[in-house]
Amino acid sequence: MGPGKGATATDLERAYELGQRIAQQGWVLLTGGRNAGVMDAASQGAKAAGGLTVGILPSSDTQNMSDAVDIAIATDMGSGRNNINVLSSDVVIACGIGAGTASEIALALKGGKPVVLLSDHHESQQFFTSLSPETVFVAATPVDAIDIVQAIVQENR
Amino acid sequence: MGPGKGATATDLERAYELGQRIAQQGWVLLTGGRNAGVMDAASQGAKAAGGLTVGILPSSDTQNMSDAVDIAIATDMGSGRNNINVLSSDVVIACGIGAGTASEIALALKGGKPVVLLSDHHESQQFFTSLSPETVFVAATPVDAIDIVQAIVQENR
Amino acid sequence: MGPGKGATATDLERAYELGQRIAQQGWVLLTGGRNAGVMDAASQGAKAAGGLTVGILPSSDTQNMSDAVDIAIATDMGSGRNNINVLSSDVVIACGIGAGTASEIALALKGGKPVVLLSDHHESQQFFTSLSPETVFVAATPVDAIDIVQAIVQENR
Amino acid sequence: MGPGKGATATDLERAYELGQRIAQQGWVLLTGGRNAGVMDAASQGAKAAGGLTVGILPSSDTQNMSDAVDIAIATDMGSGRNNINVLSSDVVIACGIGAGTASEIALALKGGKPVVLLSDHHESQQFFTSLSPETVFVAATPVDAIDIVQAIVQENR
Structure with a gap:
């Protein structure tokens, strides 16, 4: 999960x-599915590595979908689809921050899903760690984030 | 789409x-995802033929999911997820009838999706054909239904 | 519940x-809230009689809302809001027929809500009565529909 | 908006x-509708002052509803209903903090709704102010929150 148009170059x-x-882990990538920002970049990366990608779209059709999405779910629910994104994920990685991403992190914590924060935004780390210290993890790099997810997945097995 | 516990042996x-x-056509099968009735039977058939299956679940987790579902989408929306089922489909095949299936057929027509009815239930054929004669098709057998879908897909290309 | 733009003069x-x-019964009127068709006409009638009206809108704002709606609920869910319409009602009266209205009737039956059909559309009476003979009622006039609802409400008390 | 079971005595x-x-302002109070925490307390306060209260319930029925809710909307969407809560509000007051409340604040900002924070939780003030400095306001007391809302409402007129 991560910002659409508000994504930074680092994000x-x-x-x-x-x-x-x-994709290299053999995991399925699930994003918000649009052809913008973090959703699109992550889907493109996964496809380049031969992965399977799912996009939970805010719209009723696939008009603004990333072309790197394999399985398109059209919800016609706008930001209401954010709860579906997190409930359908085993672990949520938040790459960058914005209002939509913040709602996904919060909904993930409400739904009992572990969240990995990959962002240099200090206030979001402080806030979400204060909300749920046991299910929020802070990663410094993508490699770091994947290591954290692997540890979570192994523990939940 | 089709009934869960109300499915007949023929359904x-x-x-x-x-x-x-x-699956043999190389199409992705999308169902309501539960381990019951038409959803489960269709998913089992698709997996037996090596297909890819998506399940849009009414629940917040995968506890009552068909074990033949590959990609699980947990909506926590009950029957509210029926609109997502049809908007995410290119064509809807209704196999059997019940209140939930009737809502999916109606939502599909509302959303402009073609619907193929595969059921001996006379009243449903009459009703849905009267609602939308140009986008409702009646099939007598699974082979017949697939033929109709192929014709629709080719026309929409 | 009833059609928007497809509503007939009789509807x-x-x-x-x-x-x-x-409104004269002291009941709250709940509709789909738009400024079109049966939703608007029913809301106008209720306001003219001093009633309270609720509109469950498909949109994210109140731009296309009937001006006779008192309490606006903005869902941003398109036809996905139809399930909320029926779950929030004690009894559903379907005035006229169309694909959206058919989905509401079917979702109401799925959700265990009694439905009163007020329409001369023969196929819909036959279909929905065949689906759920015990919770579908056919009314010939508005007075008739109100009488049926009163009987249902008294029985459920 | 505010926590259910996690609400403090101050909240x-x-x-x-x-x-x-x-209620004294003549405004309609909209909450998440359950018989717990901030939702219930706010609804009780509004009813004590003769106000009108709306509850957007996460459930499909009114079993766990606050008895101070006048208009019940049953969504059967769990936390997915949080987006409806904020889209249906003119201004969101967040009283206290928790994962669910955080998701409502974030969804409100995403949806362009002004948010008033009434909580001593320092990290949430810092975080949400950093996300959207122009639409997040911090109040020290209920009187302060109402004053801020009045100013917003007058400006939007």
Whole structure:
């Protein structure tokens, strides 16, 4: 998960690498599906590494979908689809921050899903760690994020 | 799409065959994802033929999911997820009838999606054909349904 | 519940009278909230009789809302809001027919809500009565519909 | 908006007073509708002052509803209903903090709604102010929150 148009150059670079590494792990990548920002970069990275990508779209059709999405779910629910994004994920990686991404992190914590924060935004680390210290993890790099997810997945097995 | 616990033996047999034939076409099968009735039978058929299956679940987790679902989408929306089922489909095949299936057929027509009815339930054929004569098709067998879908897909290309 | 742009003159007349009579009973009128068809006519009727009206809108704002709606609920869910319409109602009166209205009737039956059909559309009466003979009622006039709802409400008390 | 079971004694006291003052302004109070925490306290306060209360419930029925809710909207969407809560509000007052409340604040900002924070939780003030400095306001007391809302409402007129 991560910002659409508000994504920084660093967010996009990290998202592409995350997508690649998620695919290399044999994991399915699930994003918000649009052809913008972190969603698109992560999906492109995953496809470049031969992965499978799912996009949970805010719209009723696939008009603004990333062309790197394999399985398109059209919700016609706008930001209401954010709860579906997180409930359908085993672990949420938040790459960058913005209002939409913040809602996904919060909904993930509400739904009992572990969240890995990959962002240099200090206030978001402080806030979400204060909300749920046991299920929020802070990563410094994509490699770091993948290591944290692996540890979570192994523990939950 | 089709009934869960209300499915007849004929519905289940047809759903399994539909799943197989959908997979053989190289199409992705999307169902309501539960381990019951037409959803489960179609997913089992598709997996037996090596297909890819998506399940849009009414629940917040995968506890009552068909074990033949590959990609699980947890909506926590109950029957509210029926609109997502149809908006995410290119064509809807309704195998059997019940209140939930009727809502999916109606939402599909509202959303401009073609619907193929595969059921011996006379009243549903009459009703939905009267609602939308140009986008409702009646099939007598799974083979027939697949033929109709092929014609629709080719026309929309 | 009833069609927006597809409403007939008879549907609109009946909807207005239904709104009036619902308000006269002291009941709250809940509709799909838009400034079109049966939703608008029923809301206007209810306001003319001093009633309270709720509109569950498909949109994210109130731009296309009926000006006779008191309490606006903005869902941004398109037809996905139809399930909320019926779950929030004690009894559903379907005035006229169309794909959206058919989805509401079917979702109401799925959700265990009684439905009163007020429409001369023979196929819909036959279909929905065949689906759920015990919770579907056919009314000939608005007065008739109100009488049926009163009987249902008294029985459920 | 505010926590259910995680609400503090201060949150509940403030929520009750907020409900009273909202009703005294002649405004409609909209909450998440459950019989717990801030939702319940605010609704009780509003009813004590003769106000009108709307509850957007996460459930499909009214079993766990606050008895101070006048208009019940049953969504059957769990936390997915949080987006409806904020889209249906003119201004969001967040009284206390928790994961669910954080998701509502974030969704409100995403949806362009002004948010008033009434909480001593320092990290949430810092975070949300950093996300959207122009639409997040910090209040020290219920009276302060109402003053801020009045200013917003007058400006938007």
